Amino acid sequence: ETGVTQSPTHLIKTRGQQVTLRCSSQSGHNTVSWYQQALGQGPQFIFQYYREEENGRGNFPPRFSGLQFPNYSSELNVNALELDDSALYLCASSYAGSNWEQYFGPGTRLTVT
Amino acid sequence: QQPVQSPQAVILREGEDAVINCSSSKALYSVHWYRQKHGEAPVFLMILLKGGEQKGHEKISASFNEKKQQSSLYLTASQLSYSGTYFCGTPEMDSNYQLIWGAGTKLIIKP
Numbered sequence: 168e169t170g171v172t173q174s175p176t177h178l179i180k181t182r183g184q185q186v187t188l189r190c191s192s193q194s195g196h197n198t199v200s201w202y203q204q205a206l207g208q209g210p211q212f213i214f215q216y217y218r219e220e221e222n223g224r225g226n227f228p229p230r231f232s233g234l235q236f237p238n239y240s241s242e243l244n245v246n247a248l249e250l251d252d253s254a255l256y257l258c259a260s261s262y263a264g265s266n267w268e269q270y271f272g273p274g275t276r277l278t279v280t
Numbered sequence: 281q282q283p284v285q286s287p288q289a290v291i292l293r294e295g296e297d298a299v300i301n302c303s304s305s306k307a308l309y310s311v312h313w314y315r316q317k318h319g320e321a322p323v324f325l326m327i328l329l330k331g332g333e334q335k336g337h338e339k340i341s342a343s344f345n346e347k348k349q350q351s352s353l354y355l356t357a358s359q360l361s362y363s364g365t366y367f368c369g370t371p372e373m374d375s376n377y378q379l380i381w382g383a384g385t386k387l388i389i390k391p
Binding site: 257 | 282312314320321322323324327335367372378379380381382383384
C-alpha cells in the first residue's frame with residue numbers, strides 16, 4: 168500500500184507567476200484536503216475534494232483552485248503568486264466514512280521571491 | 281474559529297509526563313490530534329468523538345469534555361520519540377471533517 172506522495176518537493180517562483188502542485192492519494196482514499204502551513208504555524212485549510220467535486224473551502228482567495236481526478240489524485244493551482252504564498256503546502260487523503268482520519272504527504276515547500 | 285492550545289511549548293526529561301490542552305469557543309463534535317516532527321508531515325494520533333468513543337493508533341490517552349469544549353492529550357512516561365509539535369484539529373461543522381487546526385504545542389524531550 169503506497170502512501171500519499173506530493174510533487175515537487177521544493178519550488179521557487181517569482182511573484183506574479185502561477186504554480187501547480189500535485190498530490191497522489193493513498194490507495195482506497197476518495198477525499199483530498201489541501202493545507203497551507205506557514206513556518207511555526209498550524210496548517211490552514213484551503214479546500215477539500217470528494218469524488219472530483221469541491222466539498223468545502225477555507226478562507227483563501229479564488230486564485231487558489233484545485234482539481235481532483237478520477238483516480239483521486241489532485242492538483243492545487245495558485246495564480247498571481249504573492250510573497251505571502253511562501254509556505255509548506257500539504258495534501259492529506261482520507262476515506263469518507265472512516266471518521267476522516269487523514270494521511271498527509273510530505274509537502275511541497277514553495278518559496279515566492 | 282481556531283482552537284486554542286496550551287501550553288505553547290514544554291520541555292521534559294525522558295520518563296516525565298505531559299498534558300496538552302485544546303479549547304474551543306464553539307461546541308465540539310470531535311477533536312483530532314496529530315503530531316508533526318520537524319521537516320515531516322503531520323501524523324495521525326487520535327480522534328475523540330462526542331459520546332466518548334476514541335480511535336487511535338498509539339498508546340496515547342486523551343480526554344474530551346464536551347461541556348467545557350476542550351480536550352486534553354496525556355503523554356505518560358515520555359520517550360525521546362514523542363518530541364515534536366502536537367496539533368489539535370476541530371471540524372468546521374458537526375457533519376463535516378474539514379479541520380480547523382490550533383497553533384500547536386511544541387514538545388521537547390531531553391535524555
